[in-house]
Amino acid sequence: MKVAVYPGSFDPITYGHLDIIHRGLKVFDKIIVAVLVNSSKKPLFSIEERKKMIREATKKIERVEVDSFQGLLIDYVHKRKANVILRGLRAISDFEYELKIASTNRILSEEVETLFLMTNHKHSFISSENVKEIAKYGADVRGLVPEHVAEALEAKFSESSIWTLDRE
Numbered sequence: 001m002k003v004a005v006y007p008g009s010f011d012p013i014t015y016g017h018l019d020i021i022h023r024g025l026k027v028f029d030k031i032i033v034a035v036l037v038n039s040s041k042k043p044l045f046s047i048e049e050r051k052k053m054i055r056e057a058t059k060k061i062e063r064v065e066v067d068s069f070q071g072l073l074i075d076y077v078h079k080r081k082a083n084v085i086l087r088g089l090r091a092i093s094d095f096e097y098e099l100k101i102a103s104t105n106r107i108l109s110e111e112v113e114t115l116f117l118m119t120n121h122k123h124s125f126i127s128s129e130n131v132k133e134i135a136k137y138g139a140d141v142r143g144l145v146p147e148h149v150a151e152a153l154e155a156k157f158s159e160s161s162i163w164t165l166d167r168e
């Protein structure tokens with residue numbers, strides 16, 4: 001069975017990520033979407049919230065598992081008996097960052113390959129960062145993320161505005 005690990009922050013999952021999962025399933029028998037527990041980044045959503053949103057977004061897609069991991073990606077890939085890391089490429093601007101990670105992982109393990117898939121051009125400008133930025137100002141992000149994610153963003157930002165008002 002060909003298994004790929006699709007790692008990332010998914011803070012939150014977008015249509016861009018989902019496009020990569022759909023494309024990946026044409027190549028792999030199973031994709032493990034693995035949320036990285038990264039203490040150096042300050043995420044908007046907790047690991048559990050992110051996993052829940054990914055599960056909801058992929059519930060009609062078979063052959064997808066949602067998980068999270070801590071520590072080195074390569075160790076996680078070995079543990080899960082996968083030998084491919086799946087990553088998405090939007091534009092040339094992603095390339096340098098991705099090359100650095102892929103090359104480091106190659107040094108750490110010769111057996112694991114990184115496979116890049118290109119997203120549909122419709123999704124090439126979507127990132128979790130810009131979705132959060134837009135949602136923060138109350139704009140509708142329904143063209144960029146599934147409905148339940150848009151709702152979660154609305155709830156998160158209305159929570160934080162109440163919090164800000166409380167503190168003022």
Ligand code: ADP
Nearest residue numbers: 007008009010016017087088089090119123126
């Ligand atoms: P990370 O913090 O690891 O970059 P992200 O959740 O931002 O985590 O991205 C995970 C992977 O998904 C990366 O390979 C990234 O390039 C890819 N990705 C993110 N958004 C898109 C998109 N709109 N189209 C294609 N790939 C994407």
